[in-house]
Amino acid sequence: MTVGTGTARVTLSQREFLGLSPDRLFVVVSRVTALVALCVALAVFTPYFLTWSNIINVLRHAAPLFLMSAGLTLVVLTGGIDLSVGAVLGLAACIAASLITSGFPVFGVVAALAVGLSCGLVNGLLVAYARIPSFIATYGMLWIANGLAYVFMKGEVIYGLPAPFRVIGTGFAGPIPVPVLIMIGTIIVLHVVLHRTRMGRGIYAIGGNPVAARLSGMPVQRRLVFVYAMSGLMASFAALVVIARTNAADVSLGEEQLLPAIAAVCLGGTSLFGGVGGVAGTAVGSLILALVLNGMNLLGVKTFWQAGVLGVIILLSVMADQLVGRRINRGTT
């Protein structure tokens, strides 16, 4: 292993294609291939896959998964992790569902978003100011949010949400499902924030080189708080879309969300070391994951396997990126 030199970096950048370095090109090509291959395989092996209602179903699943993973992507871009997204989603879903069914729809939505935002804020303050490693702070938050959701629900299941609220999960605007519109809107907004604002450049800078970011005088701590707060807010936003789709909420909702969220980010090609990636990738990752879960469903695979499949997907995608990245950059970094 040799240490990188200026000349080596120049040769590397000369090998760029479509503005992507070879290792990033592998990430993009492998993900798009996986997406296409999955669609073809499912179309061949299951008769129902290529029906309009099933495609709508896949997209409806992908949308909230993307919303949750998009917030997480911002955190991962700074080189951190938010293990609490699933639990925060669960807590926000329980609070929203219970308030909405008790006849306070607006208050329910606001309260859910506020809870998500506060959980995220606490995470951000712990990571940025108390300098607790992000996986510890957010893992603690995971159990706090889980515990609060249990206490709040007392084992009950809430169902039967009002039709006007359910539009964000099941409605249509013309031929396009509303959650898909929300997803597209979120991609555009977050993409602009990441690539056209100082905040966005700061997020990449912190992930790329935290020491340099701090020395350059940028408000690193405030940016970190923003990123974790966004992650909590997006998780609670996803919670609203989920309960609008499923028409129900219970405590187990949040427990099943962490692995898919992490898997969507890994599949989306955002580097876990920070500084590389983006929300567009996470959108592709969410679509792949929704297809995998839909395919397992269509093929009659038991749900017991789901956690294992998600675990293997996480392991394989990070392994492949790391191995290929190393092979391509051998002798240069």
Add this chain to the structure above:
Amino acid sequence: MSDTTAALPARVPAASWFTQAPGAVYLLALMSVVLTMATPGFFTVANLTNVALQVAVLVIVALGMTLVILTEGIDLSLGPVLGLCGVVMALMVVSGWPLFMAIGAAVLIGAAFGTVNGALVAYLDLPAFIVTLGTFGVAQSIATVLTEGNSVTGLPDYVRWFNDGVFVWLPVPIWATLLAFALTYVLLYRTKFGRYTFAIGSNRHALILSGSRARYYQLLVYVYAGVLTALASFIMTARLNSAHPTIGVGLEFDAIAAVILGGTSFEKGRGGIVGSIVGALAVGVLRNGLNLMGVSTEWQVAVVGLVIIAAVGLDSLRGLNA
């Protein structure tokens, strides 16, 4: 803040010991006093024995977790791996395999998960929390698939020896804890493996560049944590007289809490296993106390989460972890 603590000599006077002591010492002292006064049932031989038996599983898992955290890693998969080991052991015993084969299979599974975790973290330089989250899903899935999500019951009576047995005045779980502690102590403070564990935490990059076998020893740390978890699963299975696939989920969190409360830092390989024992006792007493006070399990989870964050935050403010 951190400069002054770093400059302190190895042997510190009693006054600074108070400021240096890990959060677990204070928590344990506080909880013991409060519980003794508030609940009549706490300071009784029966309850304290109960606490010690309950804490045995946690202590053994926390010992492995300590070594992993000393290398600046984390192992989130230990909880589900404990569930899987228990399930495999129980299924084999129930279907007539001899006990030693069942134990061997469970230990092998613990070691196998440790090897996968360790290989990906040590040789591929992947972040430990992602790798072990992936194996978390895999272990949990295999355990639920093997049992179809049900508990394994109808274990032969001799399995209960792991929890109820008494050997030279002491219950078996206490012996297991003592042996695990002694073994880990020797490994950590008397062998090359231990020196590497601390060195990987303080500067892994330099070790690898210097051509030493740091990656190999880092892998071994994860294997050791997996094997200890398999051993802990026998006590857990014996105590419940059944094995359940999700019994371990959350235990990794208690173990992490114990390690952090015990003063082991996530950076620079600082800390040790004695602190983790105190940390595990503190978590055990905290849970026992919340039980005695009639606090529901769900609140207990939230309280442990709050305590761990508060402890790390305070340590960080005191300049111990930062």
